[in-house]
Amino acid sequence: MSYALVVAEVRRGVFEERNLDSIGICALMGKDVSLLVPDDNSYLINEKLVNTIIKVKLEEATFLNPLNMVKVVQAVIDYRGNPDTIVFTHSSSGTELASYVAGYFNLPLITDVSGFNKEKNFFYKSYYSDKLFGEFRQTGEGTCVITVRSGSFKEYAVEKASSPITETIEGTPAAEGRSFIEYVEEETAEIDITKAEFLLSVGRGVGNKDEIPDYEELAGMLKAVLSGSRPVIDKQWLPKPRQVGTSGKTVKPKVYLAMGISGAFQHIAGMKDSDCIIAVNKDPEAPIFQYAHFGIIADIHKVRDKLRNIIKG
Amino acid sequence: MNILVFTKRVPATQEEELRIIDEGQGIDFSKVPFKVNDWDNYAVEEAVQIAEKTGGSATAISIGDAESDEVLRRAIAMGIKDGFLIETEQILHDPNARATLIFNFLKKEGIPYDAIFTGVQSEDDQFAAVGGILAAKLGLPYASMIIGIDSLEQGHMIVQRELEGGLQERIKIILPCVLSIQSGINEPRYVSIMGIRKASKVERKLFKAKAYDENLNSMIEVVKWVYPPKKGGATILSGELEGVCKDLLGILKEKGVY
Ligand SMILES: Cc1cc2nc3c(=O)[nH]c(=O)nc-3n(C[C@H](O)[C@H](O)[C@H](O)COP(=O)(O)OP(=O)(O)OC[C@H]3O[C@@H](n4cnc5c(N)ncnc54)[C@H](O)[C@@H]3O)c2cc1C
Numbered sequence: 001m002s003y004a005l006v007v008a009e010v011r012r013g014v015f016e017e018r019n020l021d022s023i024g025i026c027a028l029m030g031k032d033v034s035l036l037v038p039d040d041n042s043y044l045i046n047e048k049l050v051n052t053i054i055k056v057k058l059e060e061a062t063f064l065n066p067l068n069m070v071k072v073v074q075a076v077i078d079y080r081g082n083p084d085t086i087v088f089t090h091s092s093s094g095t096e097l098a099s100y101v102a103g104y105f106n107l108p109l110i111t112d113v114s115g116f117n118k119e120k121n122f123f124y125k126s127y128y129s130d131k132l133f134g135e136f137r138q139t140g141e142g143t144c145v146i147t148v149r150s151g152s153f154k155e156y157a158v159e160k161a162s163s164p165i166t167e168t169i170e171g172t173p174a175a176e177g178r179s180f181i182e183y184v185e186e187e188t189a190e191i192d193i194t195k196a197e198f199l200l201s202v203g204r205g206v207g208n209k210d211e212i213p214d215y216e217e218l219a220g221m222l223k224a225v226l227s228g229s230r231p232v233i234d235k236q237w238l239p240k241p242r243q244v245g246t247s248g249k250t251v252k253p254k255v256y257l258a259m260g261i262s263g264a265f266q267h268i269a270g271m272k273d274s275d276c277i278i279a280v281n282k283d284p285e286a287p288i289f290q291y292a293h294f295g296i297i298a299d300i301h302k303v304r305d306k307l308r309n310i311i312k313g
Numbered sequence: 314m315n316i317l318v319f320t321k322r323v324p325a326t327q328e329e330e331l332r333i334i335d336e337g338q339g340i341d342f343s344k345v346p347f348k349v350n351d352w353d354n355y356a357v358e359e360a361v362q363i364a365e366k367t368g369g370s371a372t373a374i375s376i377g378d379a380e381s382d383e384v385l386r387r388a389i390a391m392g393i394k395d396g397f398l399i400e401t402e403q404i405l406h407d408p409n410a411r412a413t414l415i416f417n418f419l420k421k422e423g424i425p426y427d428a429i430f431t432g433v434q435s436e437d438d439q440f441a442a443v444g445g446i447l448a449a450k451l452g453l454p455y456a457s458m459i460i461g462i463d464s465l466e467q468g469h470m471i472v473q474r475e476l477e478g479g480l481q482e483r484i485k486i487i488l489p490c491v492l493s494i495q496s497g498i499n500e501p502r503y504v505s506i507m508g509i510r511k512a513s514k515v516e517r518k519l520f521k522a523k524a525y526d527e528n529l530n531s532m533i534e535v536v537k538w539v540y541p542p543k544k545g546g547a548t549i550l551s552g553e554l555e556g557v558c559k560d561l562l563g564i565l566k567e568k569g570v571y
Binding site for chain 2: 295
């Protein structure tokens with residue numbers, strides 16, 4: 001029986017929700033799912049979604065180490081045969097594990113998969129921050145490794161009403177080349193952007209640090225809180241707790257006003273559930289307009305200045 | 314410490330309209346400017362800082378057409394000692410093929426290193442994969458999303474990896490190793506046009522990819538390029554700027570936030 005091996009991502013004892021996208025794409029592809037999880041905890045998994053659960057006697061951090069993962073995958077292959085797809089999440093750990101597994105076993109790899117076409121059997125992959133997509137497929141036969149974009153396939157993961165077979169395999173000795181020391185939490189915030197009702201968020205489009213005070217002023221006039229996309233935080237124009245996105249904060253304000261932000265999925269993932277999204281960007285093709293409720297195609301500085309003038313009266 | 318760092322020339326598409334041509338087989342880049350991949354800037358800066366601190370050297374390597382010399386000169390202007398261009402006419406879409414090319418090159422040329430750095434992903438194809446595949450092929454430890462190097466010691470490093478939602482992990486990694494460098498780890502230094510011009514005088518070494526094409530087959534292929542699906546999209550507020558801004562304030566009032 002052909003099967004897909006879904007490598008679960010478990011962080012501090014939590015079965016990450018993005019695993020549902022990995023399970024969902026398998027359902028869409030019509031494949032049986034074998035879910036690979038570390039066996040050091042009792043995670044909350046909806047077991048009805050999968051055919052088999054393979055528990056590995058390893059701690060979470062050892063399991064999520066690419067040097068150990070290749071040995072675990074080898075152990076699975078040894079007694080179950082080759083899976084036709086190995087599925088990881090498209091996250092910090094998922095991309096790290098997937099690329100190492102693909103390199104180690106010399107397998108084709110397609111990352112950041114956000115769609116699948118059943119008739120033509122191709123994967124849909126983003127290019128240029130979602131400005132274009134490529135329809136990809138492997139050239140040969142055999143196992144293909146993929147990483148799956150969070151939020152893309154969850155709805156396909158439906159319950160099968162069956163209870164899965166659970167198998168337990170021995171863990172391998174932890175690799176010496178790389179070892180886990182500890183988790184580190186982010187510094188605490190002076191302002192919690194997740195609590196704001198109205199966020200004015202600025203992106204790389206602001207141009208340089210000198211422009212920031214003017215956007216702060218505008219935010220003040222609008223009674224909004226100023227947040228930003230990653231480049232703004234990387235350049236230290238705004239402090240780290242103000243970052244919206246997968247590696248920053250997930251926000252759901254009443255209004256999210258995005259100025260000079262293109263709409264990369266790592267940013268979108270952090271703000272897409274806002275009640276009302278308004279985007280200002282000079283590029284009419286900017287992907288953020290696909291997620292926004294209202295759009296303004298203009299230079300953000302001109303919009304800022306005009307808004308200030310109108311408010312000042 | 315000797316560090317090899319990969320740097321790539323990519324189209325700067327953030328503000329450009331991208332047109333698909335040849336019935337989905339190509340993309341028109343004729344009017345699109347090119348630049349260095351953003352994540353590689355951080356990787357180059359980190360390599361230069363480590364070389365400065367430890368007294369080793371940092372070497373930049375780029376795979377691409379002759380124009381990729383541009384990103385090598387930029388890296389040299391940032392303090393990189395040597396620039397190697399592996400020149401290839403053909404675009405390698407498959408990260409496996411790129412990693413294989415690098416693997417063959419490093420082996421055949423016997424290039425010494427203590428660590429290999431890449432950016433976490435390239436802006437164009439967003440595979441986030443070459444570092445990991447290469448590390449596995451070389452049999453080296455690998456870590457991605459490196460947001461901090463806490464300490465550099467004899468034979469190992471202590472580094473911080475970025476996870477989701479503001480969480481990080483601290484790990485120990487043995488040298489030699491491959492690291493993918495995340496943005497924000499440092500502040501890439503400013504390079505002036507003058508600096509780049511000066512860097513042109515430093516010799517860059519040219520290698521032809523053909524010499525390293527053993528096992529260089531593509532395991533994946535692009536069937537077609539397509540535009541993103543339209544999701545209904547936004548209601549565009551149009552007209553004079555004054556009117557548009559008033560409409561915007563009207564929406565804020567209606568939503569009860571202003
Ligand atoms: C592992 C990982 C995690 C990440 N985590 C995050 C995250 O948490 N949050 C995040 O935001 N990103 C994150 N990113 C980065 C993400 O991929 C993008 O690089 C980033 O979101 C781009 O930010 P931006 O839209 O501000 O910049 P760009 O993509 O450069 O876009 C700038 C936009 O501004 C517009 N513009 C420029 N000038 C003007 C002007 N004068 N007027 C109007 N418009 C203008 C341009 O048309 C363009 O659309 C992550 C990436 C990785 C790989």
